[in-house]
Amino acid sequence: MAGNEYVPKMIPWIYDLILWTMSILVDLFFREVHPRGSWRVPRRGPVLFVAAPHANQFVDPLILMRILWIEARRRVSSVIAAKSMGRRFVGTVSGWFGSIPVGRALDLAKPGTGKIYLPRPMDDPLVVRGVGTDFEKQAQKGGLLVLPTINKNTGQAEIAEVLGPGKIRLKKEFKGEDAMKQLTGMNGLGGSKDLKLVDGYEGTAYKIAPKVDQSKAYDAVFASLKSGGCVCIFPEGGSHDRTELLPLKPGVAIMALGSLAESPDSGLKIVPCGMNYFHAHKFRSRAVVEFGTPMEVSHELQDLYRSGEKREATRQLLEQIYQGLLAVTVTSPDYDTLMVIQAVRRLYKPKGKQLPLPMIIELNRRLALGYQHYKDEPRVVNLKKEVTAYNQKLWLLGIRDHQVENAKLSTPVILFRLVYRLMKLALLTIGTLPGLILFAPVFVAAKAISIKKSREALAASTVKLQGRDVVATWKLLVAMVVSPLVYTFYALCLLWWAYENRVQGWVPGWVPLWTAFPLGYIVFPMVTFAALRIGEIGMDILKSLPPLVLCLNPTSSNTLVKLRKKRVHLIHEVTELINTFGPELFDDFEHARLVTDPFKQGAVQDPDSPESLTLPREPQRSTSTKIQGEDAGLVDRPIVERNEPSLAHDPLPRNESFHDISNMGIFASRPASRSRSRPGSQGGASAFKGLTMTTKENLDEVSKRIRGAMHERGKQRERTRSEGSWELTGSGTETPGSEEVKKDI
Numbered sequence: 001m002a003g004n005e006y007v008p009k010m011i012p013w014i015y016d017l018i019l020w021t022m023s024i025l026v027d028l029f030f031r032e033v034h035p036r037g038s039w040r041v042p043r044r045g046p047v048l049f050v051a052a053p054h055a056n057q058f059v060d061p062l063i064l065m066r067i068l069w070i071e072a073r074r075r076v077s078s079v080i081a082a083k084s085m086g087r088r089f090v091g092t093v094s095g096w097f098g099s100i101p102v103g104r105a106l107d108l109a110k111p112g113t114g115k116i117y118l119p120r121p122m123d124d125p126l127v128v129r130g131v132g133t134d135f136e137k138q139a140q141k142g143g144l145l146v147l148p149t150i151n152k153n154t155g156q157a158e159i160a161e162v163l164g165p166g167k168i169r170l171k172k173e174f175k176g177e178d179a180m181k182q183l184t185g186m187n188g189l190g191g192s193k194d195l196k197l198v199d200g201y202e203g204t205a206y207k208i209a210p211k212v213d214q215s216k217a218y219d220a221v222f223a224s225l226k227s228g229g230c231v232c233i234f235p236e237g238g239s240h241d242r243t244e245l246l247p248l249k250p251g252v253a254i255m256a257l258g259s260l261a262e263s264p265d266s267g268l269k270i271v272p273c274g275m276n277y278f279h280a281h282k283f284r285s286r287a288v289v290e291f292g293t294p295m296e297v298s299h300e301l302q303d304l305y306r307s308g309e310k311r312e313a314t315r316q317l318l319e320q321i322y323q324g325l326l327a328v329t330v331t332s333p334d335y336d337t338l339m340v341i342q343a344v345r346r347l348y349k350p351k352g353k354q355l356p357l358p359m360i361i362e363l364n365r366r367l368a369l370g371y372q373h374y375k376d377e378p379r380v381v382n383l384k385k386e387v388t389a390y391n392q393k394l395w396l397l398g399i400r401d402h403q404v405e406n407a408k409l410s411t412p413v414i415l416f417r418l419v420y421r422l423m424k425l426a427l428l429t430i431g432t433l434p435g436l437i438l439f440a441p442v443f444v445a446a447k448a449i450s451i452k453k454s455r456e457a458l459a460a461s462t463v464k465l466q467g468r469d470v471v472a473t474w475k476l477l478v479a480m481v482v483s484p485l486v487y488t489f490y491a492l493c494l495l496w497w498a499y500e501n502r503v504q505g506w507v508p509g510w511v512p513l514w515t516a517f518p519l520g521y522i523v524f525p526m527v528t529f530a531a532l533r534i535g536e537i538g539m540d541i542l543k544s545l546p547p548l549v550l551c552l553n554p555t556s557s558n559t560l561v562k563l564r565k566k567r568v569h570l571i572h573e574v575t576e577l578i579n580t581f582g583p584e585l586f587d588d589f590e591h592a593r594l595v596t597d598p599f600k601q602g603a604v605q606d607p608d609s610p611e612s613l614t615l616p617r618e619p620q621r622s623t624s625t626k627i628q629g630e631d632a633g634l635v636d637r638p639i640v641e642r643n644e645p646s647l648a649h650d651p652l653p654r655n656e657s658f659h660d661i662s663n664m665g666i667f668a669s670r671p672a673s674r675s676r677s678r679p680g681s682q683g684g685a686s687a688f689k690g691l692t693m694t695t696k697e698n699l700d701e702v703s704k705r706i707r708g709a710m711h712e713r714g715k716q717r718e719r720t721r722s723e724g725s726w727e728l729t730g731s732g733t734e735t736p737g738s739e740e741v742k743k744d745i
Contacts, residue, residue, distance in 0.1 A: 010098025015075055018096050023066050025476050026059070028532070031284045033063060036358040037291040037328075038071035042269050046225040047294075048256055049076060051273040052245055052325045054234040055280045057473040058090060064232055064273060065097070067289050076230040079221070081238065083107040089477065100224075102217045102251070104237065105144050105209035106156075112138055114166075115203030116145070118174075118183040125173040128183075130166040131203055139168060142211035147174070147182050147204060154463070155179030156209075214251070218258055225259045225268060232273075235321065238461070239469040241281075243338045244331045245322070246463060253317040257305040260297055269294040270321065274328030276361045281471035284536060288361045290328040295320060330364045332371070335465075336388070341367045343387050346401045347567070347574045350595060363595070366586070374581050383573055390570060393563055403547040404564050411552065418548045421541050428538035435531020438490065438524055442482045450474040491520035 026033065041047070049068070054060055061078040068074045078094070082101040085091040114132030118125060128145065139145070139162050147155035153176060160171040174183060185201030224231050235252040236245065259268055272292035279285040297317060305313035332338040345363045349355055355363070374380045394401060453474045458467030497503050498516035507516070550560055582589040 010075065010077055011096065012075065014096045015098065016069075018093060019062075019065060019069060022062050022093075025480065026063060026066060028529075029059075029283060029285075029472065029476060030063075030287055031536070032286045032357060033067070034286075034288045034357050035067045035071055035291070036288055036361070038067065040291045040293060041068065041072040041074065041271060042294060043072055043074070044228065046228050046259070046266050046268045047074070047076075047230045048225065048252070048259075048268060048270045049230060049232040049273050050252055050270060050321055050325065051232060051234050051275055052236055052248075052329060053242070053275060053331075054236050054239040055241060055275060055277055055469050057239040057470045058084070059280075059472050059476065060234065060239070060275050061099075061232060063287065063289060064275070068230070074230050076232045077224055079217070079231065079233040081107060089481075100217055100220045100231070102214060103212040105212050106146065108212070109144065109146050109207040109209035110138075112206050112208045116168075116183070116206050117185070117201060117203035118180075121180065121184050126160070126170045127163075128168045128170060129203075130168070134165050135162050135168050136165050138208050140211055144209035145170065146207040146209060147179055148206075150178045150182065153178050155182065218255065221255045222259050222262055225255075226263050226266060228266075231255070238463065240461070240463045241465050241468040242463065243335055244333060245325060245329065248318055248322055248325075250314050250318055252321060253314040254310075256297055257302065257310070257313055257317060260302050261306055264302065269296060270324070271295075272321065272324035272328050274325065274330075274361075276330055278357075281468040283475065286357055288357050290358070290361065292324050292328045295324055330361060330368055332368050337371065337384075338368075339391060340384050340387050341371060343391050343401065344383075344574050347387075347571050348578060348595060355595075370578070370581055370585055373585055377581075379577060383570075383577060386570060386573070390563075390566060393566075397546075397550060397559070397563075399547045399550065400543070401567070403544065404560065404567050414548050414551045418545065418552070421545060421548070425538055425541045425545075428534050428541070432531045432535040432538055435528040436535065438486075439483075439528045439531070441486050442479055445482050446475040446478040449478050487521060487524050490524050491517045494520035 049064065051060065051064055056063075061080075065076055065078070068076055075098075077098040077100055079102050080094050080099040082103040085094055085099070085101040113134055114130050116128050116130045116133065119127065119129045139159055141159055141161060143159045144156050145159055145168065155174045155176060155178065157174050158171040159168055161169040163169055174180065180186065182204040185198035221231050233252050233255070235248040237249045240246060256268060256270055259266065271294050274288075274290040274292070276288045276290065277285065278287070280287070301313050301317055304316075330338075330341075332341060341364055344367055345360065348363070348367075371380070394404075450471045454467035454471050456467075457470045458464050461467070494503070495514070495517045498507055498513045502509075502513070503516075507513070547560070
């Protein structure tokens, strides 16, 4: 049996120092990392963090540890594959973080001798025969029988019993058509009734993985949780680049149930964590980490586990954890469907409004959930085809969805914008080139090595599609090693130049020559960082040029006009479809609407009119409604609609779109505090005018009037709730008359 020989112990000050150092790299690699719902993280007591999807190998736990320390001041020990702990650098750093190594059977799989097949796939699919095999020496009960990867699928089954050198009985039969083809030799299976072994078929190659002893890993987890610590685990069993969650391994449920079996009164909480990325493998991408509602293991499940029904208790808890993860992640059956969902979200977004990342994630999740429920509806099928065709046209033209609107600009305006942006791009290029040249060796090395490691990981994996989940990790690792070497070389070159001729005489005689080395080590990274930030702006400008060039091309302008009309038509279709199926799927659809419906009040009249997609203006009013949250229940929220130009007319600047983000409850990192002034309370203010509590007799009268005012406010809230939906536009603002209420009381 394979086991774990070493479980490192976390050293707090080393943990904090290494985490701070790694956080700098995370900030450089990712443009934005937003926490959502971090106020749900318990500040004390044992916590088991369950994170998915595991899309970024070693980067995922690093991001999660950083957010947990910043938001909740919790240090966490991550469960890591023993194979990764064996790596020189990764294993050392993971040991400093107090990571817990866990052996994985597939990491230990070795090719078996001979070939295997299913002699009777219909009558007894659990019995596997071998030709030239020696199962008595190579296989063991509890191990795995692994088939070669075909069509990105790898069949595997647990061994229940070794019946001889050429015969094995499985615990469960192999699943999938590809596995049956490998084991029977049949091509184009017509159905289960036609399944049989092809005459003369000799079998398929295979691997055998040993049973792994996880007792030391479980003991380390139990000890950490018993002491009130935190443990993080990625229950999918390994990193991957799929768009859906992989089946969860039972180890996470065993950890929770086993810990409570040893310490029933520990108060263990299980917190689902959604790792949501936008192009996780790309430099300067974005991420949102969402925390779900903490779960407690019921006493019934604990009793079931203690009574010996461990398998059933584990199954039930695993299902609860899986549902918790679905609530904080965005999943889709395949990549194409995910692209359609994101395109629908962009079409549904109000024109000119920059949605914050957490709200984008929430919209994606709800749209994905809606697609899963209504994917067979004819209207949904037709819309998917239209959106896919629209995406294809955008790709062929080399533009993005939000750039289609430029098609309606006049030629002088387009020409002016093009010239202005080209001049701006030229200036930014001058500012970017020095840092780009300095950092070029790191870029090249990181790119080359990450591609190589991606291919190696893809070849060794049974679940990866393209191996992108290891790209970001290796880019960071290579940058950590190569960057210091490169800047040391630059600093030494500067030092040599200073001793040679004082940098062509630019260094004054009173300056010590040895200072050139530390000065270079400071200046060169600063120049690179400045180039990084300047280059980001330049890339945004560069991406905005293709649609402007297309608009000046007479042969393309008509295509863009048609595409813009098609986009408006799709917006109508998407909005109508969401308004039809949304209330059926979400009980609080109208009251918890994330995006205001631009068609509700007749703002859009003609889908062929590009200027029709605008939001109506309304007078300022303040109401109070109740938001039905996914987890937190009903929370009073003030909703303020301001008498100001619509976002459709005045697009938010890039940096302004995240202004006061923490006040918006749908993605706040902590609960929104109630306003000191209750909106909608002006109606009850008159009940307190002229009333002073200077005598005992007035106390009863005050109580009576307070109850009356609250009753009146409740009626007003019910009336405003029935008037229509609301949009998340702000929170916690004072309303007219609120100061008067406080003065009177």
